[in-house]
Amino acid sequence: MSSVVRKQSQVGVETRPGRRSALFKEMAAHKICYLFLAPYAILFIVFTVVPVVMAILLSFTYFNMLQPPQWIGLHNYIRLFLEDDIFLIAVKNTLVYATITGPVSYLLSFVTAWLINELKPKARAFLTLLFYAPSISGNAYMIWRIIFSGDTYGIINGFLMYWGFIDAPVQWLLNPDYIMPLVILVVLWMSMGTGFLVFIAGLQGIDPRLYEAGAIDGVRNRWQELWYLTLPQMRGYLMFGAIITITSSFTVAGEISNLVGFPSTDYAAHTIVQHLQDYGSIRFDMGYASAIAVILFFMMVVTQRVVQKLLNKVGE
Amino acid sequence: MASRLSIRKRRLARSTGGDLVIMMFLLIGGAFMVIPMIMIISNAFKPLNELFLFPPRLIVRNPTTKNFHDLMxxxxxxxxxxxxxxxxxxxxxxxxxxxxxxxxxxxxxxxxxxxxxxxxxxxxxxxxxxxxxxxxxxxxxxxxxxxxxxxxxxxxxxxxxxxxxxxxxxxxxxxxxxxxxxxxxxxxxxxxxxxxxxxxxxxxxxxxxxxxxxxxxxxxxxxxxxxxxxxxxxxxxxxxxxxxxxxxxxxxxxxxxxxxxxxxxxxxxxxxxxxxxxxxxxxxxxxxx
CATH class of the missing domain: 1.10.3720.10 (MetI-like)
Structure with a gap:
């Protein structure tokens, strides 16, 4: 359906000679559409595009927010990769988070949404709430601080000591060996968020007649149904979910600071965004912080491109 | 809604084994999600002495609305x-x-x-x-x-x-x-x-x-x-x-x-x-x- 309309709109662009004038004609014919787009576009440019461009420019400067920025070329980037050991730790940690929590939470969100979708409406509503509640509830994840608290009142310590597995409380959130896995656990706990909700709504919107037709065409089991019928129908939602997952798994920061402190012991859980906050909000080195943001941006864009390639293969 | 579901049921024979695995998955996943949430609800009704108890309890023993009263x-x-x-x-x-x-x-x-x-x-x-x-x-x-x-x-x-x-x-x-x-x-x-x-x-x-x-x-x-x-x-x-x-x-x-x-x-x-x-x-x- 959509390809027909796209073809129509490309006609004006592809005919060489009167290309410009045809384009203008088409734009003039849709004046009202640009009017619809205007409020969003103006706000978006003012509050998103301009600040991003400014941040990219600032990444080539030294800017301490008191004196005017000084142009220093690529110095911030050179400093990041050659002189800042902690940044390299942060890159490593962020990649570990992203490669574990990203795919796991993405697959869990989709699989759970898909399984819940098969249930009766009441059960479906109940389970949706159950899985979605942890991410809806703001600071609810702070309960994990009590669960893994380092004193004897911590739930895990309390039970392990009561049953005699350990003699003294373990500093779960301070020991570099445990910090990373625990943060990953908590992040996964609250990862059934936006993507999950959109998957549920998307699955609900698939026309049931499609499955009836599929059954006649010889779809034999639920896996074939998923691969040949459901997933191709979900393509846009899958990409949406992927982008949301990429942005959230590459930018874990606040949860880590609140759970294991800032900075965490030996920087065991230090991430790129935490590093950025350190320079942006504590040391007021905005040029350096902006350079960190630019690098993070490129990491996410590359990941997104790869994921897009993979998702295009779905259902083939 | 009901008719749609019955169509789906007739449409494909879902294997019992598959259903069982799925139920297990949802049960374990659901428990992992819900236990901390239950603790949050339970903690809100715990008197102070129960918040600091050894061994700790997941569920409140003597529920009280004192915390909400204090908040008010x-x-x-x-x-x-x-x-x-x-x-x-x-x-x-x-x-x-x-x-x-x-x-x-x-x-x-x-x-x-x-x-x-x-x-x-x-x-x-x-x-x-x-x-x-x-x-x-x-x-x-x-x-x-x-x-x-x-x-x-x-x-x-x-x-x-x-x-x-x-x-x-x-x-x-x-x-x-x-x-x-x-x-x-x-x-x-x-x-x-x-x-x-x-x-x-x-x-x-x-x-x-x-x-x-x-x-x-x-x-x-x-x-x-x-x-x-x-x-x-x-x-x-x-x-x-x-x-x-x-x-x-x-x-x-x-x-x-x-x-x-x-x-x-x-x-x-x-x-x-x-x-x-x-x-x-x-x-x-x-x-x-």
């Missing part, structure tokens, strides 16, 4: 009446959500349905912007907002929200999937203008999209503390006021548990109301097609 007392002693904080939060949530859904869907209509020249490029930029850390755009934004004279006013929080990248992307996606092209063409034949098509054809058909958007926006805006933009005490939000109350060490642990529960329950209620409507619309639109 502290709220009553507040210099700014607590209703004011609540009102500020509600203003932010209401206008922030309204503007974002309206302007976002209007733009999504143009991008998804009309596809006028330039919109593909624009959408590409919106998606890229999702991946740029908001941490470093804070300073330029502060300068802009100061220049507009919005510092220390709720506008500083509400109006920038109206152009959230995520909201537009979400609406565009749902419109791509859910709008039947022939419906739009039929309306055009009848001479309906763009606003009519947007308002009477597209929006009712993507009801699940904006209901989902309301859930997500409410959840996010409800948590807003005011950040760097709000100085006046009478313009601060409820989460800010509650976070001030709970900063009192061990003695305030009970109150803190109560606050966590209060902050959690309200978005969950909004979620439940909206989610039930989503399921309703899905059922009917499935039939109507």
């Amino acid at each position: 007392v502290m709220m009553a002693q507040s210099w700014v009446p607590f209703g004011r904080y609540l009102l500020n939060s509600l203003i932010i949530v209401f206008f922030g959500t309204l503007g974002n859904v309206f302007f976002g869907s209007l733009a999504a209509y143009v991008i998804s349905i009309r596809k006028v020249p330039g919109t593909r490029f624009f959408m590409g930029i919106v998606i890229l912007s999702l991946m740029f850390s908001s941490e470093v755009t804070r300073i330029p934004n502060y300068v802009t907002i100061a220049w507009l004279g919005w510092i220390d006013s709720l506008r500083a929080i509400i109006i920038p929200r109206w152009s959230s990248s995520m909201g537009l992307y979400l609406m565009k996606n749902f419109m791509d999937h859910m709008i039947d092209r022939s419906l739009v063409e039929a309306a055009e034949m009848d001479g309906a203008n763009d606003f009519r098509i947007y308002w009477q054809i597209v929006m009712p058909n993507v009801k699940p999209a904006w209901l989902t958007m309301i859930i997500l926006l409410f959840q996010e805006l409800w948590r807003t503390q005011g950040g760097h933009y709000i100085y006046s005490e009478q313009l601060k939000t409820l989460p800010y006021a509650l976070s001030q109350i709970t900063q009192g060490g061990v003695a305030r642990q009970g109150v803190q548990a109560a606050v966590t529960l209060v902050m959690m329950v309200i978005p969950i209620i909004v979620f439940l109301v909206n989610q039930s409507k989503i399921v309703d619309t899905m059922g009917t639109s499935g039939m109507a097609n």
Whole structure:
């Protein structure tokens, strides 16, 4: 359906000679559409595009927010990769988070949404709430601080000591060996968020007649149904979910600071965004912080491109 | 709904083994999700001595509403009446959500349905912007907002929200999937203008999209503390006021548990109301097609 309309709109662009004038004609014919787009576009440019461009420019400067920025070329980037050991730790940690929590939470969100979708409406509503509640509830994840608290009142310590597995409380959130896995656990706990909700709504919107037709065409089991019928129908939602997952798994920061402190012991859980906050909000080195943001941006864009390639293969 | 389910059941023989594995998966996953939530609810009703008990208990033994009572007392002693904080939060949530859904869907209509020249490029930029850390755009934004004279006013929080990248992307996606092209063409034949098509054809058909958007926006805006933009005490939000109350060490642990529960329950209620409507619309639109 959509390809027909796209073809129509490309006609004006592809005919060489009167290309410009045809384009203008088409734009003039849709004046009202640009009017619809205007409020969003103006706000978006003012509050998103301009600040991003400014941040990219600032990444080539030294800017301490008191004196005017000084142009220093690529110095911030050179400093990041050659002189800042902690940044390299942060890159490593962020990649570990992203490669574990990203795919796991993405697959869990989709699989759970898909399984819940098969249930009766009441059960479906109940389970949706159950899985979605942890991410809806703001600071609810702070309960994990009590669960893994380092004193004897911590739930895990309390039970392990009561049953005699350990003699003294373990500093779960301070020991570099445990910090990373625990943060990953908590992040996964609250990862059934936006993507999950959109998957549920998307699955609900698939026309049931499609499955009836599929059954006649010889779809034999639920896996074939998923691969040949459901997933191709979900393509846009899958990409949406992927982008949301990429942005959230590459930018874990606040949860880590609140759970294991800032900075965490030996920087065991230090991430790129935490590093950025350190320079942006504590040391007021905005040029350096902006350079960190630019690098993070490129990491996410590359990941997104790869994921897009993979998702295009779905259902083939 | 019922007939649709029975069709599905007849359609394919689901293997019992597969059903069993799926049930196990949902049970274990559900338990992992729900146990900490039960603890939060339970903690809010624990007397102080039960919060510090060895061995710890997941479920409260002698439930009490003392924590909520203490919270009320502290709220009553507040210099700014607590209703004011609540009102500020509600203003932010209401206008922030309204503007974002309206302007976002209007733009999504143009991008998804009309596809006028330039919109593909624009959408590409919106998606890229999702991946740029908001941490470093804070300073330029502060300068802009100061220049507009919005510092220390709720506008500083509400109006920038109206152009959230995520909201537009979400609406565009749902419109791509859910709008039947022939419906739009039929309306055009009848001479309906763009606003009519947007308002009477597209929006009712993507009801699940904006209901989902309301859930997500409410959840996010409800948590807003005011950040760097709000100085006046009478313009601060409820989460800010509650976070001030709970900063009192061990003695305030009970109150803190109560606050966590209060902050959690309200978005969950909004979620439940909206989610039930989503399921309703899905059922009917499935039939109507």
